[in-house]
Amino acid sequence: MNTEQYKIRLEADLSALNNELRSLGIHNPDVPEDWVEKMNDSDTVSADPNDVADRTEEYDTRRAELAALEGRWNDVRDALQKIEGGKYGICEVSGEPIEEDRLEANPAARTCKAHMNEIN
Numbered sequence: 365m366n367t368e369q370y371k372i373r374l375e376a377d378l379s380a381l382n383n384e385l386r387s388l389g390i391h392n393p394d395v396p397e398d399w400v401e402k403m404n405d406s407d408t409v410s411a412d413p414n415d416v417a418d419r420t421e422e423y424d425t426r427r428a429e430l431a432a433l434e435g436r437w438n439d440v441r442d443a444l445q446k447i448e449g450g451k452y453g454i455c456e457v458s459g460e461p462i463e464e465d466r467l468e469a470n471p472a473a474r475t476c477k478a479h480m481n482e483i484n
Contacts, residue, residue: 365464367447370471374444377472381437388430397441399434401427439472457482 385391385399392398401423446452453462457479466473466480474483 365453365461365467367452370452370467371444371447373471374440374447378437378440378444381433381440385430385433385437388426388433397434397438399430399437401430436472439474442474443472455479 389399389401392400443452446454453467454460455462455476455478456474458476460476462473462476466477473480
């Protein structure tokens with residue numbers, strides 16, 4: 365398997381994910397795999413209740429989006445580390461090679477097709 369093509373794609377994905385994550389959150393320096401959502405500095409005490417509700421809904425939406433991006437970011441980082449360690453393309457469940465078409469569709473795949481629903 366030529367891992368160089370996957371490495372290039374994963375590095376591009378990581379860069380794009382970093383940009384998206386920075387727009388929603390702050391990287392936690394104490395926990396390398398964690399991002400924390402940015403807080404809205406708005407005054408909630410004197411604000412209109414409808415505004416507070418809107419901001420709360422926006423915060424919840426950002427938090428959910430951040431969690432999804434963070435999961436993808438961690439998978440991409442892990443895949444790049446596996447490339448460096450010579451363990452890329454191996455299913456985390458069975459230890460068997462991950463199918464090429466699965467890696468083409470998702471270079472950060474952690475499992476083969478047979479086990480794709482077994483890891484979150």
